Amino acid sequence: MPMAEDQPTPSQAMPETVAIRRPKPTLSAPAIDPMRPSRSADELADAPTKINVTDVDFFYGPKQALFGIDLVVPEKCVTAFIGPSGCGKSTLLRCMNRMNDMIDEARVKGSLTLDGQDIYAPRVDVVELRKRVGMVFQKSNPFPKSIFENVAYGPRVAGERNKARLYEITERCLRHAALWDEVKDRLDDSALALSGGQQQRLCIARALATEPQVLLMDEPASALDPASTSRIEDLIFELKEQYTIVIVTHNMQQAARVSDQTAFFFEGKLIEAGPTTDLFTNPKKRQTEDYITGRFG
Numbered sequence: 001m002p003m004a005e006d007q008p009t010p011s012q013a014m015p016e017t018v019a020i021r022r023p024k025p026t027l028s029a030p031a032i033d034p035m036r037p038s039r040s041a042d043e044l045a046d047a048p049t050k051i052n053v054t055d056v057d058f059f060y061g062p063k064q065a066l067f068g069i070d071l072v073v074p075e076k077c078v079t080a081f082i083g084p085s086g087c088g089k090s091t092l093l094r095c096m097n098r099m100n101d102m103i104d105e106a107r108v109k110g111s112l113t114l115d116g117q118d119i120y121a122p123r124v125d126v127v128e129l130r131k132r133v134g135m136v137f138q139k140s141n142p143f144p145k146s147i148f149e150n151v152a153y154g155p156r157v158a159g160e161r162n163k164a165r166l167y168e169i170t171e172r173c174l175r176h177a178a179l180w181d182e183v184k185d186r187l188d189d190s191a192l193a194l195s196g197g198q199q200q201r202l203c204i205a206r207a208l209a210t211e212p213q214v215l216l217m218d219e220p221a222s223a224l225d226p227a228s229t230s231r232i233e234d235l236i237f238e239l240k241e242q243y244t245i246v247i248v249t250h251n252m253q254q255a256a257r258v259s260d261q262t263a264f265f266f267e268g269k270l271i272e273a274g275p276t277t278d279l280f281t282n283p284k285k286r287q288t289e290d291y292i293t294g295r296f297g
């Protein structure tokens with residue numbers, strides 16, 4: 001009996017199980033600026049270890065926020081932490097200068113070292129540690145004082161009384177933070193009169209005044225307009241010649257633009273870390289690929 005025209009012939013009939021092939025997403029290479037080349041994988045591998053994180057768990061009371069984190073932060077490189085909200089990026093950042101000590105019931109297990117020295121050893125002077133490991137926050141937080149006094153504050157507290165020396169430090173740090181030319185004629189004006197981007201650069205200058213070796217930056221540009229963001233990114237590139245930088249960012253393009261190494265976190269675990277170009281173009285883990293291609297997060 002002839003088959004009806006719209007009936008599939010046996011060879012056209014669908015097999016019982018059909019392999020649905022997921023198209024592989026196109027991973028776009030991060031926009032690497034030739035004027036701001038990131039360190040190569042070899043340079044990263046050769047850089048001395050500044051901070052070493054080994055098997056770190058972190059708890060807010062009964063809630064565990066980090067699970068068995070292992071990470072090497074190389075010296076004079078920029079390491080970016082990326083991942084969806086609540087995955088533990090800021091928690092790990094704050095472990096690096098013990099900012100979490102201020103939170104009741106916060107507890108860290110495992111080891112974090114700075115230049116091979118245990119950051120959590122009982123003998124560690126936390127004030128000294130935070131001088132060596134400075135921090136810049138998402139929202140700029142200048143003191144309600146003059147521009148000069150904001151930068152001179154740290155050295156003053158550390159005992160520097162010589163006005164000429166304080167001025168020297170202030171000028172050097174403001175230059176380093178790419179703010180000097182904009183404020184040199186109004187150092188006695190209130191810091192609160194500066195724009196948001198200028199205030200953030202002032203906070204960076206203030207952090208530099210205590211002569212840190214490491215700068216932790218928690219979404220330093222997320223409240224800024226594109227022009228100010230770009231200035232902060234330029235600044236990060238310049239600062240890594242002298243400082244080790246760890247930056248938390250929600251903006252993957254920013255991580256690609258400014259960092260040498262990227263670490264991707266998910267649900268309190270470090271899924272993958274590696275040279276930024278490799279992680280964005282050739283991630284090893286499926287979760288990383290899904291995140292950077294925008295499937296979730």
Ligand SMILES: Nc1ncnc2c1ncn2[C@@H]1O[C@H](COP(=O)(O)OP(=O)(O)OP(=O)(O)O)[C@@H](O)[C@H]1O
Pocket residue numbers: 060063065083084085086087088089090091092103
């Ligand atoms: N002070 C706290 N007390 C209790 N839980 C906290 C505290 N701070 C953070 N958490 C929780 O720990 C987990 C990790 O938070 P964390 O701020 O480190 O994540 P994040 O990746 O930096 O998030 P975001 O990108 O939104 O800033 C989250 O579940 C968060 O709710």
